[in-house]
Amino acid sequence: MNLRMTIFLLVCLGFSLAEDDIVIQLWEKKGRIRGHVLKSGKGLDYYAFQNIPYAAPPTGQNRFKEPKEPDDWEGILNTTVNERVCMQNNATAYTKIPNSMEISEDCLFLNVYTPMKPGNIEKASLSVLFWIHGGGYLFGSGAFQYYNPKFFIDADVVVVTINYRLGPFGFLTTADGVIPANLGLKDTILAFKWVHRNIHLFGGDSKRITVAGESVGAFSAGYLQLNRELRGKIQGFILESGSPLSPVAIQDDPRHFAFSMGKVLDSTFKSNRSEDLLDLLLKTPAIRISEADVPNDRYTAKVIGRNSIWTPTIENGGNPSAAVTKPMHEALIIGDFIQAPLLTGFCSEEFRIFFKNLTVEEIARIGGSYDQNASYIIDSRLHVADNDVGIAASKYKSIYTNGTFKNDPGAFIRFLSGDTFITPASRHAELASKFSPVYLYQFSYQGVMDGLLYLPNVTGTESVAHTAELKYFFEGVAGHAGDPTDYPESDQLTMKRLLVLWTNFIKYQNPTPNLNPTLENIVWPRVRGDNIQYLNINHTLEILSNPKSYDDVKRVLNNYMNPPLVVF
Template identity: 40%
Template sequence: MAPDVTEHEDCLYLNVYTPVKPGTDSSVPVLFWIHGGGFYFGDGTFQIYGPQYLIDFDVVIVTINYRLGAFGFLTTEDDVIPGNIGLKDQHFALQWVYTNIKQFGGDPKQITIVGESAGGASVGYHLISKKTEGLIAGAILQSGTAICSFGYQPYGKYYAFEMGKALNKNFTSEKSSDLLKVLQDADAEDINKISLEVPEDKERRIGGGSLVWVPVVENEKLDGAFITGPMHKDIKEGNVNKVPIMIGYNSEEEIALIGDVIDFIGKAAKLDADDSQIVGNAYNINETSKETAGQQLKKLYTKTTFEDNLSALVKFKTDSDFSTPIIQHAELHSSLADVYLYQFSYKGMMGFLNTSIEGVDAVGHAEDVKYLWHVDGLDDFSSYSVGDRLTQRRLLKLWSNFVKHRNPTPEADPLFNNIVWPKVTSDKISYLNINRTLEVKTNPRQYQKYKTIVDKYAQSPMYTY
């Protein structure tokens, strides 16, 4: 969590918004929202995720908070400090909604979990966890899935003890119980501050692709374990909740994550100097093959270097961190249940992103969120074009249709120019390109070529993709 005076450890609250009078005998489908923010910042409050748009589409809306950063994801990977507390908070909220949503006119048998970025990854984990079975009817994953490398931490115990050393310079123990005492004796503000400073020296890829305080795989023998197996393997083998999903990404996610351009150039130079870091540890590739695999992936994007072609690096990182694992998830899940894949390509003022890199003019990470949710202080409709407003109506209708019907286009609709959104199949990756027009396309981005390289060198079992 970024330090902020509005934060409080007493954070496990949820918000319920209903289009019907509470207590009435209604069975309204439910949209259960999990916010993004890299698992270390954000919240589900009215000010950030206002329901004013979605509520007009006759769905009950639930937004939640969950413990973030070290408070939600620091773990000793044993029963002293269990893992995935933040995911378990989400699950507790989901159980509460399943039990109580009828009081708000909601139908517990029609709960669709929806999330973006870290929220999308969280939705992916709930799809995999056996503990979610029977609680959800469908899922929407925006710009994230459980097999995105940014949402998985293979070194949870290491970072937990690094935190202990940062809090207490004299701490040298390797015992989980000793670390727990150090953490319990520390001020929450110090944990919060230091959690953002613990060095990422086990980073799996230069320039990002992972965060420190994120979900882990737990030992299945631990009481309450939520995620117990390699995520990619679980999806591939069908060890998931087999419900319909809608899943997708924005057309150039990385453009929003560049930050300082000088720093981005530095990342490009580091990747150019070490091709093995292009794959890092994301795909379970032998050290001896990483350089070759990295070189082949790089050639998909540039004939020169990333430093001389920053737009190629933007496109590569959009694919490596977002679109490739998302499309892979869609492809694997399509043999288990209905899957609807999308690419959001509409560039409008409503997205509130003005970052640009020469050669890349597209939609960055989180721009889609503003079309669905009301954000206090950011909604000046006088500045939005007719195209912005049309795109917003389309997204709201597609998303609410899926919540209601588990199908974004259950019938011909002039709002969508009567387009029917096709499902992904094992032999055809169809997707809806959401731009100024709606267009059904196949074979998105560099996916097939990228996948061929990864599958050639990667070994089983795989956690991420």
């Protein structure tokens, strides 16, 4: 090789290294981080920073403590790969943890993906999507392997994804301050504060952050609407298939489950002192806590099971760091929440995914238990008078079937889809719309991309299950596999439409600010009080009213429920 060619190659290599070596000094002197270059959906360069620590490791004596700011570090931290997911019992997961990832307590990291090369904070003007992953508060991760954001990047949106503590590590509490409540929510709040302080370094505008999530990620996004510290810092919210008004979004007996955990871990544990329980938990290996089978003996009707145990709870309002100090339902009624624009909705038959391993006969058997127990149909936190529970349950059930759930398992699934996801989302939209713009949707398009065609279908043609819409936004464990062009043209069109609607909302707080032929020139109307109009997203786009018999359900519940109002 001659000298001229050698010099040329060295110069090219130098430019390549300079392009790939993206280093940022974080705000408040935490330290420097190194990112790297990835390719967007259109093949354009974007800049990824993965596994950024936003909190100190919740390990050792920090286990079951509120999250703390991380220590500063020397040198440059390599943030180019996701390696950890938070402690989770993978036996409960619907998907497997990628082989490249480790289950660990030391997991409080976030990821930032930006189409703008960092370094010019004067041009930090991009809208930001702050994404909270789902997984029943039991599993999942915000890692790149789960949520590849490259399609949002093509719309000039900065994307942030996060990890937060799961299961008992995130939601076990003694309800007296010894083991604080809602640690997983508090992790999320601390992560948001990090983003608000630092996102300008990545080209994002701290005044243009939309908080979004799916399933329990939507529960968490909804609970962030209550946080007084975040008022004025969030531009909008997206709640996909989840509202804090859901019966499985909150539990009211956390101390019982905390001490049940102690007894599962040590059969000789008899103490009722919170300090003794904490001591036991600190000495127990994390994997044993994660895999402990704590009996769900308070919410036996909830067929999602353990999800009703490790969930948020209402805290003592005297705690300045409390995440939830009042029922979301009451807060929405009086307007005591962050009154920012909201985009929310549901899949047309959410609950199919939770029965994916059951036969029709098994579904019918579970439905029969509801036929025999009115209290399964009428949640206790509706505070219906004892002598009215039977008649209220009968009227509620009659909306879905004239017979029994045992003989009509399709009606049973429709009831569970409504009771757990659709009715709470519609109620949330209705109440919030009195104070800020709200856009409600139903995702009804059943395609190949969502990979859910194998699920049992006993409900009819509108049968799109929980998580389906995620496949059209992301690649990865939570998204779709392969290239979009591998899928039918109708799938590709649906993906394009969803991304236009969602990124319009992220940028303009309006999903249809202009007429767009891709969207059939439709104008998505706001929810206006009792007039619950919504966008039905199927092969075509259609404006409909009264989602899934919501008016009928509301009429029954309003007639019988009593304060304090918690769920709906």
